[in-house]
């Protein structure tokens with residue numbers, strides 16, 4: 526166990542699988558008290574198992590079910606966290622999904638589904654977090670910042686993605702939501718940054734890496750020559766949440782093995 530985030534209260538949305546799980550465990554391993562958010566009854570058992578793993582490793586936390594696209598549920602999650610632990614110090618806006626379709630076949634329901642969770646969900650959670658940071662005031666014994674928010678974006682905040690217009694639009698939206706909030710609240714000493722994962726092995730993109738053929742095709746997009754793992758993102762999240770990154774505000778940290786380096790151009794000299 527480390528102590529970079531000792532006694533800081535962190536809400537990690539969508540923490541019952543994939544990147545959210547990796548982030549929740551990494552924050553807890555640095556001493557944070559972690560709210561493992563899951564979205565529905567279906568993911569309750571998985572969330573409980575993750576909390577048990579956190580506790581077995583010496584960490585602390587709770588499981589809280591909440592759909593991040595629902596204002597009343599988000600407000601209730603923050604209220605319960607503050608009731609149990611006094612405040613919130615770190616928000617990791619991680620929950621997200623894909624609902625893909627060729628653009629001319631994409632329904633309004635598919636568009637709204639992705640935007641309401643990936644983008645509106647980040648708005649709702651960030652608003653509650655910032656309200657709480659401002660209410661609570663500085664805690665110099667915990668952190669140099671009033672509060673920290675990490676938005677889980679994607680390489681698709683800069684790389685267009687045919688067949689995924691709703692997802693790419695949500696991530697492009699997160700980029701300017703994050704930067705605007707960072708600009709607005711830097712004078713209050715709130716730090717807001719994004720992580721832009723490349724291809725990380727999780728259920729969201731299983732078909733892209735779970736056969737040798739699929740993985741070989743995926744690797745043509747990754748100059749560093751390996752598909753990412755959730756630990757890669759967990760380590761980045763710890764850094765962005767801790768005072769080690771105190772002078773970092775309003776950036777997207779791409780954790781992508783070089784996917785945003787336009788590898789298609791590397792043999793075009």
Ligand code: NAD
Pocket residue numbers: 538539540541542543544545562563564568591592593594619620621622642677678679680721722723724725726727728729730
């Ligand atoms: P995942 O499917 O394993 O996890 C997504 C999580 O979000 C799940 O726990 C799910 O229950 C939760 N979720 C979905 N709807 C929700 C809602 N309404 N309320 C609360 N939680 C909800 O996928 P992942 O790869 O771990 O994705 C996590 C984040 O990382 C997403 O924002 C995704 O866009 C982003 N991302 C992933 C990759 C990758 O390669 N895996 C790359 C770039 C960005």
